Amino acid sequence: MTSVLDLAPAAPVVPVVVIEDAADAVPLARALVAGGLRAIEVTLRTPAALGAIRAVADEVPEAVVGAGTVVSAACVAAAAGAGARFLVSPGWTDALLDAMRDSGVPFLPGVSTASEVVALLERGVKDMKFFPAEAAGGVPYLRSLAGPLPQARFCPTGGISLASAASYLSLPNVPCVGGTWMLPADALATRDWKRVESLAREAAALARRDRRPGPVLRDRSR
Structure with a gap:
């Protein structure tokens, strides 16, 4: 199966979006794409999320839209049905992992401990979300994992800022980061898409x- 980290576009920053109004999804996605961020994670935290994913998938073909906060088999089915091209979970269970794998949609299961990483490696999963990144140990923790578990790759998310993103991206096991700093609440509230861009x-x-040599992230939709 194609990995999420291979499906994402070249710039390894993934905006993590919470959509309150599905009507905002398309202009927001267009602003992010115009700014060079084509992989967009829409979290399943609001009633508008699935409609937002569907709208972006239908109307912004240059975007690679995925679903975040995937926490159940029902979330997997709903996100895939809405057109999500990747799935991201904050954590994982065997049942959730099986559902994501069975969907045929690339996925990133969430981890925050070495034991969870090893368990996923045993299941044949090498690409993971590290969450909550800053609270779970941040750059020093991921640097420590690179030695004993070099086969694991991470997209850290949670508390990452413009100032700290470069430190994460300098690590050999971090091809991308997820963040919200390019989506300030006041800009979203006023629909200031130019500022978002x-x-x-x-x-x-x-x-x-700041990206160091590592796996190339490719959009294989073309």
């Missing part, structure tokens, strides 16, 4: 500047 462009430039 500007912040997205800043994030994309940081990724290009």
